[in-house]
Each structure stands twice: as structure tokens, then as C-alpha cells.
Amino acid sequence: MPWEFRSDLPIYTQLIAQIQQRIVTGQLQPGDRLPSVRDWAAEAGVNPNTMQRAMTEMERQGLVHSQRTAGRFVTEDEAVIRKLREDLARTQVRDFLAAMGQLGFGPDEIAALIQKEGENSL
Amino acid sequence: MSTLLTCKGLVKSYDKVHALDGLDLTIQPGRIVGLLGPNGSGKSTLMKLANGLLTPTAGEVLIDGIVPGQETHSLVSYLPDRPSLPQxxxxxxxxxFFADFFPDFDRARCREMLDKLELPSHRKLKDLSKGSREKVQLVLTMSRQARLYLLDEPMGGVDPAARDFILETILKNYDPEATVVIATHLIADVEKVLDEVIFLDRGKAALHTSVDDLRAETGKSVDALFREVFQC
Incomplete structure (x- = not known):
């Protein structure tokens, strides 16, 4: 998955979002060793200090942890990853509901639409 | 923390025009800094002063606490805004030539970059295209293991694919002790790699801040903000 950056948000928050996505989709597995900050920054085309900032924040969130000399790893705590997955889903739903609200749809209409579209696509 | 580049009340006048008009600035080691400003805002003048090619009219500029001169040439790797190499x-x-002048010149690194950019090493500079000449000069500049890189419009004549390569090169060779200052108009191309930006306006620093803080506060890219601040 290539890195993509919008111009109106801080880069480090976008890095975090994209790495979270990789963890939730299993592209990065629990316990996987992450590239070095320097290599990963070069690959993403961002400043190493920015990647470092993203890593520090993700360590704080418990999603990655570093071991003194061995490097940095994705958490092996499945519960943390499950929670992240739910949080991301909730954000998606909220954004969706906000957009539907702007189109003038109420909760019942939205539910009916989801039902119908779900049947068509599943 | 020690500062790598310091300007105090720095003034440089050409006849009666102030190119720099009391500039105060400090830059720390380990940063990638964008020096941005409209034409004639003093970017190149600052770089020339920092490299000892000009002397201040008033105030001072210091590299690692030292007045630019013989001693700082070993700390600073400078890419001028126009061709300066024997064609x-x-x-x-x-x-x-570079290896003779600069003990910190890294031949292996240089070789590797030249190969990647497919620059033919047996060719004379004058027989290359403008873009290729710029690439050669930049590769040579970045092949030194300096403390401070001053790049004056490093990508003006270079195609977008090569720009990406150049930025990648800067990131790959990034040394936590070294600082890279990039003066450019191609803001959108460089802003991803910058730690901080300095907006120069009529010889003064109008803004000096972290790129991510700027985006968080304004919700705008540096490029968009620049267009707003310097609207004609």
C-alpha cells in the first residue's frame, strides 16, 4: 500500500492513521518487526523526525513497542488491536452518518438504505 | 542545545537596498528546514552570508558559533543558485576535484547517486542538459558529510521524478547531527520532508515554525499558506 498524504493535516497524524490501517487489515501482523525510523521515513518520503513523532505517539497508544536493541514491534496484544479496529469502524460510521445527515436523511431512512444496499452487495 | 546557525540583527545592503533587514534566526542541528520567500526576499543573500561569500553590513551570522570563513568551509556544504563548477x-x-578540496567527500555515496540518476561520468559538464548539470552539482554537494547543507534552489531545473529522488537522497543521507536548509519556490514538492519552515519577507523572518504545528493550527498546507501570506 503506497503512502499518500493530504496537504491540510499534520503529516504525523496521517502516518499514524495509515500505519493503524495496516495493523487492522493484517498487513502488519502482531509481533511484526517494523522498519527503522530512518528507512521507513525514506520509504514514505517524510522527515525522519516526523516518523519518530508518529512512533512515539503509537507507543503511547500501546500499538507498538520498542525493545532496546532489537527494534520496534507491532503489539501482540490482540485486545488492543481489536479495540483499534472498533475505534476505526466507529469513526467511519460517524463520518458516514454526518454526511448522510447533510444530505437530509434521518436514522430510519439510513437504516433502510443500508439494509437494501447490504442485500444487493452481499 | 547548541545552535548550528545563528543570525543576530543581520543586515546586508546592496547600495541603499536592504536585502536582509535585521534578521534574527536560530537553527538547531538535525533539522530539515525550508527557507521560503518571494523573489528578492533575501534567501540567497542569507545563504551567501552563511557561507562567507558576502560580509554583513551589520549584525552577525555564526556557524556553530564561528564567523563564516576558512574554518566553517569544512562544516558547510553549499549549493549555489547558479552553476559554479568548471564546465x-x-x-x-x-x-x-571535490575529493581534493573536501576531506569529508564520500566517493562511494557520490558514485551510487550518479549511477542511480544515470549520469555518465565520462561526459563533460558543458555537454549535459541544464537539468543534468544541476543534478551533478547537487549530488556533489550532498556527497559531503557536512554539518550544514545550504541548498539554494536545488530543484529548479529538475524533472519531478528526479525531484523525488533528490528528496529521497536527502532523507536517506539524513544525519541526526546535520541540518539541511533548502531555499526553494517548489514548496508543495518539499513540504513533506521539512521539519520547519522559515518565511522570509523583505529581509526579515515573518514566520518560523514547525510544519506539522502549522498544519494543525491552520488546516492548510505550507504551500497554501505561502500563497495567502504573499498574495500579490
Whole structure:
């Protein structure tokens, strides 16, 4: 998955979002060793200090942890990853509901639409 | 923390025009800094002063606490805004030339970059295209293991694919002790790699801040903000 950056948000928050996505989709597995900050920054085309900032924040969130000399790893705590997955889903739903609200749809209409579209696509 | 580049009340006048008009600035080691500003805002003048090619009219500029001169040439790797290398030399000869002048010149690194950019080392500089000449000069500049890189419009004549390569090169060779200052108009191309930006306006620092803080506060890219601040 290539890195993509919008111009109106801080880069480090976008890095975090994209790495979270990789963890939730299993592209990065629990316990996987992450590239070095320097290599990963070069690959993403961002400043190493920015990647470092993203890593520090993700360590704080418990999603990655570093071991003194061995490097940095994705958490092996499945519960943390499950929670992240739910949080991301909730954000998606909220954004969706906000957009539907702007189109003038109420909760019942939205539910009916989801039902119908779900049947068509599943 | 020690500062790598310091300007105090820095003034440089050409006749009666103030190119720099009381500039105060400090830059720390380990940063990638964008020096941005409209034409004639003093970017190149600052770089020339920092490299000892000009002397201040008033105030001072210091590199690692030292007045620019003989001693700081070993700390600073400077890419001027116009071609400065002997055009009759081949790329091979230029590498020897750099190695003679600068003990910190890293031949292996240089070789690797030249190969990646497919620059033919037996060719003379004057026989290359404008873009290729710029690439050669930039590769030579970045092949030194300096503390401070001053790049004056490093990508003006270079195609977008090569720009990406150049930025990648800067990131790959990033040394936590070294600072890279990039003066450019191609803001959108460089802003991803910057730690901080300095907006120069009529010889003064109008803004000096972290790129991510700027985006968080304004919700705008540096490029968009620049267009707003310097609207004609």
C-alpha cells in the first residue's frame, strides 16, 4: 500500500492513521518487526523526525513497542488491536452518518438504505 | 542545545537596498528546514552570508558559533543558485576535484547517486542538459558529510521524478547531527520532508515554525499558506 498524504493535516497524524490501517487489515501482523525510523521515513518520503513523532505517539497508544536493541514491534496484544479496529469502524460510521445527515436523511431512512444496499452487495 | 546557525540583527545592503533587514534566526542541528520567500526576499543573500561569500553590513551570522570563513568551509556544504563548477571538467574529474578540496567527500555515496540518476561520468559538464548539470552539482554537494547543507534552489531545473529522488537522497543521507536548509519556490514538492519552515519577507523572518504545528493550527498546507501570506 503506497503512502499518500493530504496537504491540510499534520503529516504525523496521517502516518499514524495509515500505519493503524495496516495493523487492522493484517498487513502488519502482531509481533511484526517494523522498519527503522530512518528507512521507513525514506520509504514514505517524510522527515525522519516526523516518523519518530508518529512512533512515539503509537507507543503511547500501546500499538507498538520498542525493545532496546532489537527494534520496534507491532503489539501482540490482540485486545488492543481489536479495540483499534472498533475505534476505526466507529469513526467511519460517524463520518458516514454526518454526511448522510447533510444530505437530509434521518436514522430510519439510513437504516433502510443500508439494509437494501447490504442485500444487493452481499 | 547548541545552535548550528545563528543570525543576530543581520543586515546586508546592496547600495541603499536592504536585502536582509535585521534578521534574527536560530537553527538547531538535525533539522530539515525550508527557507521560503518571494523573489528578492533575501534567501540567497542569507545563504551567501552563511557561507562567507558576502560580509554583513551589520549584525552577525555564526556557524556553530564561528564567523563564516576558512574554518566553517569544512562544516558547510553549499549549493549555489547558479552553476559554479568548471564546465570543461568531466563528472569524473569533478569528483576528484571535490575529493581534493573536501576531506569529508564520500566517493562511494557520490558514485551510487550518479549511477542511480544515470549520469555518465565520462561526459563533460558543458555537454549535459541544464537539468543534468544541476543534478551533478547537487549530488556533489550532498556527497559531503557536512554539518550544514545550504541548498539554494536545488530543484529548479529538475524533472519531478528526479525531484523525488533528490528528496529521497536527502532523507536517506539524513544525519541526526546535520541540518539541511533548502531555499526553494517548489514548496508543495518539499513540504513533506521539512521539519520547519522559515518565511522570509523583505529581509526579515515573518514566520518560523514547525510544519506539522502549522498544519494543525491552520488546516492548510505550507504551500497554501505561502500563497495567502504573499498574495500579490
Amino acid at each position: 570543461w571538467m568531466t563528472i569524473d574529474q569533478l569528483q576528484d
